[in-house]
Amino acid sequence: MKIGVLALQGAVREHIHLLNQAGAEATAVKRAEQLQDLDGLIIPGGESTAIAKLMNQYQLKEPILNMHQQGKPIFGTCAGLILVANQVEGLTEPHLNLIDIAVKRNAFGRQKESFEADLSIEGVGDNFTAVFIRAPYIERVGPEVHILAKMDGKIVAARQGTVMGAAFHPELTDDLRVHQYFVNMVKDSLVANSLK
Ligand code: GLN
Numbered sequence: 001m002k003i004g005v006l007a008l009q010g011a012v013r014e015h016i017h018l019l020n021q022a023g024a025e026a027t028a029v030k031r032a033e034q035l036q037d038l039d040g041l042i043i044p045g046g047e048s049t050a051i052a053k054l055m056n057q058y059q060l061k062e063p064i065l066n067m068h069q070q071g072k073p074i075f076g077t078c079a080g081l082i083l084v085a086n087q088v089e090g091l092t093e094p095h096l097n098l099i100d101i102a103v104k105r106n107a108f109g110r111q112k113e114s115f116e117a118d119l120s121i122e123g124v125g126d127n128f129t130a131v132f133i134r135a136p137y138i139e140r141v142g143p144e145v146h147i148l149a150k151m152d153g154k155i156v157a158a159r160q161g162t163v164m165g166a167a168f169h170p171e172l173t174d175d176l177r178v179h180q181y182f183v184n185m186v187k188d189s190l191v192a193n194s195l196k
Pocket of ligand 1: 077080
């Protein structure tokens with residue numbers, strides 16, 4: 001099983017480390033042709049506008065959408081969450097439009113630029129120390145979307161089929177559980193796709 005981490009910006013090495021620990025072969029990807037060999041993809045945090053620009057420049061949008069059409073799981077964290085959403089406050093067009101959620105950028109305000117919170121995440125477990133950095137939150141979810149976690153009443157993790165998004169940075173802790181959850185999603189998709 002091979003999972004890629006989009007290496008345009010952000011904590012790529014940390015994601016790779018945790019994916020390896022969770023039993024997956026993980027690799028940093030930057031070029032369109034590298035995406036074809038993958039079974040799943042993580043889009044890390046950073047600055048969503050900058051990542052979107054680079055994604056267009058390197059022509060990565062189509063191959064990522066193709067991965068999605070082939071049923072390969074995609075996980076967006078923080079800026080990655082903004083990139084997978086189908087609606088972003090203040091933007092007329094979404095970026096990748098992979099999950100039926102509306103997100104608000106930098107949504108926790110200035111006084112709370114970065115903080116940690118203890119989350120209960122469905123399917124993952126309790127007491128997950130989530131690191132939030134100029135984080136977005138999810139303002140609306142569509143009927144197909146499953147809410148996985150909330151913080152102070154705000155939705156901070158959700159999943160729709162093979163697409164997952166989290167407002168926080170699961171790679172900035174030693175806790176494997178969120179990456180393990182994603183690795184299991186990829187395992188399940190390999191079984192489901194082999195039965196097609
Ligand atoms: N505020 C960033 C954005 O809007 C996201 C921050 C992050 O990924 N840590 O893209």
